[in-house]
Each structure stands twice: as C-alpha cells, then as structure tokens.
Amino acid sequence: MSILVVGSVAFDSVKTPYGEAEESIGGSAIYFSAAASFYTPVDIVAVVGRDFPRESLQFLSERHVDLSGLEVADGQTFRWAGEYEPNMNDRQTLDTQLNVFADFHPNLTDRHREQPFVFLANIDPELQGSVLHQTIHPKLIVCDTMDFWISGKREALLETLTKVDVLIINDSEARELVDDYNLARAANQILGLGPRAVVIKRGEHGATLITNGNYFSVPAFPVLTVIDPTGAGDSFAGGFVGYLAKSQDTSDTGLKNAMVHGSVMASFNVEDFSIRRLESLTQHEIDLRYERFIDMLTL
C-alpha cells in the first residue's frame, strides 16, 4: 500500500566536523520519501519556490515517488542552515528562511485523500490537522512534531494527537510534551493523548516503541563515521512507515519490525551529507544491514 507524506522541502546548509554542504536538497518530506521509497510508492505534498531544481528529485521519481503534489510557488524555497557540535548530537541553527513554506497550505487531490498510510512530517499542527480533515479513512496515521510546536501551538498539536495512531518524537520533546522527566512515564502519558503507539527517538542511543503496557527498544546501528545527522529522524520515519505500508501489518509485531527498518534507514542516512547516501543506496545494502541489525538484537 502507498503512503502520503506532507512535509517540507528545503535547501540545507550544514557544517559538521567532517566538512560542509551548501544549499543541498533537504527537508522532512524528501528524507522521508527517499527512505520509504525502498518499501512502497509515496506521494509527496509540499511546496518549493521557483528556484528549486526539480530534476534533482529525478531519482525519487524513478523509485515511484509521485511529485505531482509538489507545488511550485512564487518566491524562494525554504532554507535552513545549521552547524553540529563535535559530539554530533547537539546542533545550532544558524539561519532559517521559511520563504514559500510560510504560506504553505496543503491541498490534497482525490488521489492523495485516499492514500491508506499518512505521514505528517514536522509541520505546523494546524496544517497537520487540515491534512487529516481532507483524508478519507486512512488505515494508519503517523505524526512527527518538535519543541517549537509543543510550546507555540500546543492546543492545535493536542487536537491533532487525538487523531493520529503513532507519534514519533525525540526524548527531550516527549518530556516537554507532558512535562515529565521520566521517559517511561512520559510515553504512557502520551498514549493517553490519543496515539495507540509512541516511538521515542534517543539519537545515538536508539529508539523505543511504547504501546499499551509494552516496551520495545532498538539501538542505533553503530555507524563508525557519522558525517551528517540531518534527516536521521525523517529517514527513520521513512523506513518505519515504509515497512508498515509494505507489510500491511500494523499489529504490535509489525510496529516492532518497523522499528528495525527505521533504524536501518536512519543509519545509512547519517553516512553522508544531505540525501546522498539514500540516493546511492541499494536494496542489497539494506538487506545486509538488516541482517546485521537482527544479529545485534539476538540474545
């Protein structure tokens, strides 16, 4: 089954201890699609400016990512610039120019509205709500968010959460969302807000799936040279939702397997700047790393 993703497309300028990449392709919808496209077809709904080189997404089209929902608006594409600390976990945002993304209003076509799997990337929860309002009984809705919306658009976010099945969120944001330092307790509280599952991303320490009373953790795959962590969360989500849509197994067992696929895709993504690694990646490489990942989990 295929997936609808609504999110951002951006030019990212990123500096890490390993070098820098100026104005390369980024954005949550792109990282997500590049990862999910290894599992199932994906429809992107997003906006770019007239400066965006559509041909740079040719590799996505070849992998059954439908770009007809990529609106081209008058103005410049969203730009983000950031620099990572030597530890690769902390980063500073140097510049944010929303540009055409500031007036983004996702309009779904009939085709988009009927997609069975929906990923709401990290955008304004009011827009996330508007997307859900336009969809027709999706089988599974997965949602991401961030501290900016937790503090700035709390009511809209809580409203959106009542309608999503799975929330993917990082550890510090989970704590902030329900104001509880204990992650296990925070996760249980988040389940009380609507989702039937929550995935807590712990960066280099992996991720934990929490459903009603059940916990399942995966480590991060030990990547010896992390070049650029940008997009790790979105490529995780791509592998996670991609697997669920392909397998059509949204049971707890399906969600657990999806955690492994998410971790595998994120581990590739951080091996190079921008989407370069996801662009060159092959199914065979994914299969090999998946096997190694399963070995890591086996007692």
Add this chain to the structure above:
Amino acid sequence: MSILVVGSVAFDSVKTPYGEAEESIGGSAIYFSAAASFYTPVDIVAVVGRDFPRESLQFLSERHVDLSGLEVADGQTFRWAGEYEPNMNDRQTLDTQLNVFADFHPNLTDRHREQPFVFLANIDPELQGSVLHQTIHPKLIVCDTMDFWISGKREALLETLTKVDVLIINDSEARELVDDYNLARAANQILGLGPRAVVIKRGEHGATLITNGNYFSVPAFPVLTVIDPTGAGDSFAGGFVGYLAKSQDTSDTGLKNAMVHGSVMASFNVEDFSIRRLESLTQHEIDLRYERFIDMLTL
C-alpha cells in the same frame, strides 16, 4: 563459582526530587555484593572506620557474602553526599570525605587470591593493579573506573586495562578514555587497550556490550518511579558478574545474557534509596522481571 570484589563501603547522603536519605549504607562493594549475592557467593575486600555498624550488613552475610575481608581501621568511614537534578541523570557531589578510604591498601588472604571471578570496583587504578598482582589466575577479571582516574591516573589505568577481560564504563567516560565522541569507534579503541569486551553504560538509555566486531544493546527497564539512581552502575555490575560466575559461561552468549541480568538488578536498585530495594528483593521478583525484560527484547 564465587566472586572477589574490591571496592568502597560508604555512608551516602543523597537528595533526589523524591526525598533524601542521610548517611545510609552505600559504596561500590556493597551495591555490587547485594546484587551479585542473588547469583553466587561473594567475598568483599574493603575498609570501614570504627563508626561502621557491621550489623547493618547482616542481610549480606545471610546471602553468602563473606565479610571477613572488611577491614576496620582507626578513623571514620568514607562519606559521600550528592544531590540529583530533577532529570535524575545529572548529579552534583556536595561533599566527599575519604577518611579511612584514603589509606586503603587491599590485602588479599589466600582464599581471596584464589577466587575465580574478580570485580575491581571504581577505585584508584594503582590499587586495582595491586589486587590483580595478588590474585592467582582468575578466570575472569571485570573492571570499572571513572573520569577522576581517567584524567588523574591515566598511566596506571592503562596498565590495569592490559590485564582485565571486561571493562564496564559509562558513555561519557568511554569517550574521554580514548578521546573519541563516536561511541562505536570509542568502544573498538578500548578493545585495543586490552579488554576483550567493553560494556558501555548509557544511563536511562540502557547499555551496550561490544566484543570483537559484535554489538549487543539492552534498554534500561522502564522503571516508572526512579527514587535514587545511586549504585545503579555497581548493581548492574553485580548482576552482570554474578550471572557469569553462576553460569560459568564467559562466551559472547554468556556476556549477552549477563547484560540482561545486570539491567534487571540495576532496575530494582533505583526503586528506593540506598540498598533498601536490594535488601527486600526476592528471587521470585527477579525471575518475573527477567521474563518481562526478555519480552521487551523479543521481535
């Protein structure tokens, strides 16, 4: 098979968001033994002052912990005071009084020297070296250390590491020991210093075992109310070495199983101040939590 532990016995004064405990029994040798005693007999070598109420360790004697190596010296027992931040991960040391611990020189009896399993708790690496010098071909040597020794007694620590089989160390200290932010790479470098296995403790995020080319991670058991994290690392080590000594399986498979037992024991320890929870703990409770832990790991 039984274990020799050499470490500290202390009075801890601890403040957490859940309350405080003044001058309660603590120290690495005590937390370790209290956990390991559920698996196998333990001999403690440590020092206390004349103010130490030996009867408070009665419960350990009843669990086959041999206290004949607990030297009583003229002076006061080692005292430590600390306060935890609301996040329960960061803590501030408010006071350290080494007292009799400052002149501690472990003297092993013939019985101690022949113990097949040795745990060198977090003490001066020169003392750790002296202990190893006195032992007679132990089957397995496991060692802990901390940032204080990494920066202050680096040469002695590196010398000790050439002789140990397993190093248990927390994530920030692993990075500091080999000056590498990437934990996977840091762990591989530590293996180059001597140990055949390293266990990286990640606090609330669990722990990872690294042997030659193999990684195995366990999450922290989701304790909903962490009352006092003091001693979590030593009770982890107690479950870890305790299981290895009991099973006599020091293969990679044995080490993986030991990781689960370590995590289970640490998860109980943090449920109350001092060693209270380990004191009241039953084998049945351990068995139940072990089963729940295995469920958490199962895909």
